[in-house]
Amino acid sequence: KQEVTQIPAALSVPEGENLVLNCSFTDSAIYNLQWFRQDPGKGLTSLLLIQSSQREQTSGRLNASLDKSSGRSTLYIAASQPGDSATYLCAVPLSPDKLIFGTGTRLQVFP
């Protein structure tokens, strides 16, 4: 059974810091891994999708890496800003269309 966990569960940092959010999954046979952002009371915004054949993806200040063999992915946020405050979720497909979500990391960036 695929289980996805994220650490830390919560993180509070001052503006400008570089951050690393971690995602671990128990079954390394994944098609891809996605990182999402969720603002309070809102839906999900897809940030990055890494295919199983890729090692990393970058979008602006965000960089996501994937190490299938060790069952890990990291989301790196450079020069954090208060606007980055949100919950970050990683997810892997159980099948081509079913997503299993991680436990989430609640990030707060204060000025």
Added chain:
Amino acid sequence: GAVVSQHPSRVICKSGTSVKIECRSLDFQATTMFWYRQFPKQSLMLMATSNEGSKATYEQGVEKDKFLINHASLTLSTLTVTSAHPEDSSFYICSAHRGGYEQYFGPGTRLTVT
């Protein structure tokens, strides 16, 4: 492209009544739609998979008679919470799948049962 809407965004209902939530893919046809439930400060849990023109597939532990799903067209799926109770209060999110591995998520519906 790939916009998914949900209606309503918030709903308050009395215990014992039924509530319908709509999920629409606005600019694409969705082969499959999914319904998730999220409790406060918890992650999303898949409730059911909805395919157009066929019965929904429910995850273990989800009561299909309580959470009725109808996928009438390639752009619309509805979730009806029947005989709602306070414990059904939650954030319900749908997503739509149009092929490949990527899903597109709606903005969610906050259900409060009093």
